[in-house]
Structure formats: C-alpha cells, structure tokens
Amino acid sequence: MHESGLRNFLLINVPPIDRSMGDRDGRIRQRVHMFNSHLELLREKFAARHVRDTRVWVFDANSLYVDVIDDHMAFGVPAQGLKNMTGWCTAYRNATELDAFDEGCGVKRGEYFWRDETHVTYTVHNITAERIVKDCFRGQGPRSYCS
Numbered sequence: 425m426h427e428s429g430l431r432n433f434l435l436i437n438v439p440p441i442d443r444s445m446g447d448r449d450g451r452i453r454q455r456v457h458m459f460n461s462h463l464e465l466l467r468e469k470f471a472a473r474h475v476r477d478t479r480v481w482v483f484d485a486n487s488l489y490v491d492v493i494d495d496h497m498a499f500g501v502p503a504q505g506l507k508n509m510t511g512w513c514t515a516y517r518n519a520t521e522l523d524a525f526d527e528g529c530g531v532k533r534g535e536y537f538w539r540d541e542t543h544v545t546y547t548v549h550n551i552t553a554e555r556i557v558k559d560c561f562r563g564q565g566p567r568s569y570c571s
Contacts, residue, residue, distance in 0.1 A: 426474060426478065431477055431479065432479050432480075433470075433478070433479070433480045433481070434556070434560060435480070435481065435483070436482075436483045436485050436552075437463055437484055437485055438456045438459050438463075438485070438486060439456075439489045439544065440453070440456065440486050440490050441456060441541065441542045442456060443489070443490070443493055443510065444512065444540075445542075456486065460486055464482055467481075467482050481560050481570050482570070482571050483552075483555075483560060483570050484569040484570070485552060487569055488551075488555055488569045489544070489548070492509075492537070492548070492551065493509050493510070496509060504547055504550070504551060505547060506536070506537055506547055507531045507535040507536075508530075508531055508535060509537045510537070511538065512536050512538040512539060512540055512541070513528070513533075514540075515528055516529060516533040516536070517540050519533050521533070522534055522546060
C-alpha cells in the first residue's frame, strides 16, 4: 500500500473477545494480547522505515471496549442505547435490520454490545468511530485510545 502512494495508516487492534466468550482458562485473552503487542511492534517498525513521509496510528479498541464494558456510564452508553454489555442473542446473528427485535432476546439488536462471540454491534461501531475521530484526528479525548 505504501508503494501505491498511501501515507496515512490507521490500524485497529483486536477487541477483548474473551469478554464475550467466557474465556475460562485465559487462552483467548492471552492470544489477543499477543496479537495486539505484535501489531504495535509492526507499527513501530513500519513507521521507523517511513519516518519522513508516513503517519501510522494504532487505535486501541481493546482498551476502549474494556472501559465501555466496565464503566459504560462514563461513556454516555445509556444515551447510545446499549443495555446488554456481556451477552448476545443468537436470533440476531444474521439479522439485517438495525432495530430488529426478538422477544426471546429481550432487547433490540442494537442494544447489545456483542453481536456474537467475536463481533460488536453497529452501536459499538458508532462509539468506536466517534473515539477514532476525537483521539486520532482531533486529539480531543480525555483519555486517548490512539497512539
């Protein structure tokens, strides 16, 4: 991509999927941590090779999601409409309507943090996008998730 002329790169690390999967033995968390550490090293190496003409950011989705799950009130999450921070409903796995509702799930699709074991809902994507703009491009976040 760099050879094609791209000079700005935004990488997003792996979220804490262990928080959705019941990671009893800690293996998933360990693998996510290893991947995210490796991603940071790759960013540093790439940025060092192209220091004159390239900007490379890593957005720490992992820490953001842990913070939102653990203290969602601090992120205005009730205003975002999230009601279930730890589970997901299999009835919504392939749902395409943003506000789909299944009585067996109890809340709308977009009111879940997790869409399934490894993916977040569009509501969380919106929170992520807001933080990327604030932290990576405007530098306005009280706690930056962008390095």
